[in-house]
Amino acid sequence: xxxxxxxxxxxxxxxxxxxxxxxxxxxxxxxxxxxxxxxxxxxxxxxxxxxxxxxxxxxxxxxxxxxxxxxxxxxxxxxxxxxxxxxxxxxxxxxxxxxxxxxxxxxxxxxxxxxxxxxxxxxxxxxxxxxxxxxxxxxxxxxxxxxxxxxxxxxxxxxxxxxxxxxxxxxxxxxxxxxxxxxxxxxxxxxxxxxxxxxxxxxxxxxxxxxxxxxxxxxxxxxxxxxxxxxxxxxxxxxxxxxxxxxxxxxxxxxxxxxxxxxxxxxxxxxxxxxxxxxxxxxxxxxxxxxxxxxxxxxxxxxxxxxxxxxxxxxxxxxxxxxxxxxxxxxxxxxxxxxxxxxxxxxxxxxxxxxxxxxxxxx
Numbered sequence: 001x002x003x004x005x006x007x008x009x010x011x012x013x014x015x016x017x018x019x020x021x022x023x024x025x026x027x028x029x030x031x032x033x034x035x036x037x038x039x040x041x042x043x044x045x046x047x048x049x050x051x052x053x054x055x056x057x058x059x060x061x062x063x064x065x066x067x068x069x070x071x072x073x074x075x076x077x078x079x080x081x082x083x084x085x086x087x088x089x090x091x092x093x094x095x096x097x098x099x100x101x102x103x104x105x106x107x108x109x110x111x112x113x114x115x116x117x118x119x120x121x122x123x124x125x126x127x128x129x130x131x132x133x134x135x136x137x138x139x140x141x142x143x144x145x146x147x148x149x150x151x152x153x154x155x156x157x158x159x160x161x162x163x164x165x166x167x168x169x170x171x172x173x174x175x176x177x178x179x180x181x182x183x184x185x186x187x188x189x190x191x192x193x194x195x196x197x198x199x200x201x202x203x204x205x206x207x208x209x210x211x212x213x214x215x216x217x218x219x220x221x222x223x224x225x226x227x228x229x230x231x232x233x234x235x236x237x238x239x240x241x242x243x244x245x246x247x248x249x250x251x252x253x254x255x256x257x258x259x260x261x262x263x264x265x266x267x268x269x270x271x272x273x274x275x276x277x278x279x280x281x282x283x284x285x286x287x288x289x290x291x292x293x294x295x296x297x298x299x300x301x302x303x304x305x306x307x308x309x310x311x312x313x314x315x316x317x318x319x320x321x322x323x324x325x326x327x328x329x330x331x332x333x334x335x336x337x338x339x340x341x342x343x344x345x346x347x348x349x350x351x352x353x354x355x356x357x358x359x360x361x362x363x
Contacts, residue, residue: 001294002039002067003201003273004095008122011103012205012237017070019240019266038070044274044281044292045267048324048354052283052290055331064281064292066274069095089133093193097276098200099269100126104217105207105236119204119217120224127175130195135170137192138163162188170196178227199276202232203269211236212260233272235265280353283324284308285333301349305359315361319345324354333358 007013020042043063053061071091092098102119142163148156162185169179175196181189189197202225204218214234222232243264246252256263274294281292282304295304306313322333326341333356336342351357 001277001279002069002095003097003099003276004069004071004092005099005101006071006092006126007101008103008125011101011122013101014070015237015241016101016203016205016235016266016269017068019237019244020068020270039067040070041065041067042270044270045263046271046281046292048281049283049290049292051328052285052356055328056285056287056290058285058287058290060289062289062291064274064279064294066270066277066279068099068273071095089130089195092130092195096198097273098195098198099203099273099276100200101203101205102217102221104204104215104221104234105210107207117217119221123202123221123224124173127196128173131170131173131175134176134194134196135167137194138167138170141192142167159188166194175228177229199278200228200230201272201276202230204232204234205237206234208236208239208259210234211239211265231272231276233265233269235269240264240266280351282351282353282355282357284358285327285356295351297353299351300347301345301351301357301359302347304351304357305361308359311363312359312361315363316347317360317362319349320358320360321345321349322356323352324356327356 005013005017017038017040020040043065046063049061049063069091100123102122103117104119106117142160145156145160145163149160162181166176166179166189169176176189176194177197177200202221204214204221206215206218209215210218211234218232218234225232239259243252243255246255252264278297279294280297281294284291284293293304293307295307301319302313302316305316305319321343322336322341326336326339327333330336330339330341333342
């Protein structure tokens, strides 16, 4: 599951990616590995995992991870191949969600490609390029549907109707994620891999004075995206860069306290990206390993088991489930069992975020 970071030049996008790549400096428990020059896998900060570590004292701890892609090359005209447009749009199409970085700070020493600070204009610049590319995709697909509809293909007639609605929406300069679709329609739209249908998190990059309460630029962004069902996160990339340069945990904590912050902003960003992808975590906890497993929200017991190994899903018998809070309260699996806090769940059980699970299977 990938999150792509997008943004115009000089909005703080690369600084942010570099901060994520140095996340390991903030805590030894949060490793980062570079897969390609612009792709990294970063651990999801989760205090629950390390609470389980304290209780179980395992040989190793394995956190959940999310893949972050630094997508470069966007300029006006990208949808027509300007700059690295086609490469950029190909990279973003491969991502499952988008982190859109918007510059919400004034600094005369850092030039802006359009000469002034206006995050709404910047958002629209990128939106237009993505909408134009989606429009191209939709119109190509419409040609196929029209041919099939002429011979009475009912499914293609239905698809053509949806495509026509999307085409009109895009031509009005609106993102597809703003549209209301039924569950069946969402499946059809998902198959199109439209860029503006992907979930988005708007990241307002602010200066030090605005990191806690935002500013007028942030307020404008929130107002502009209120119909998109999108999260808005405020973060100061320069502060994050300063944090990564501090060598010890104590220095970093002192710095955060002086700034009035509870934790580095990149931690909040990583968790938000994880949620943006509709992911959640369940845990396995034993003396060999305490591990956070990543699943899609709504997974059943067998589907969650299949993340460990396909045989677990095929031969699923039942799952033994302890709620995280109960595990912490009683301190161990055996004590939870004695207290009647261990539930036995079948194939229809919907796994909840934070469940501590043990699977029984037979292949």
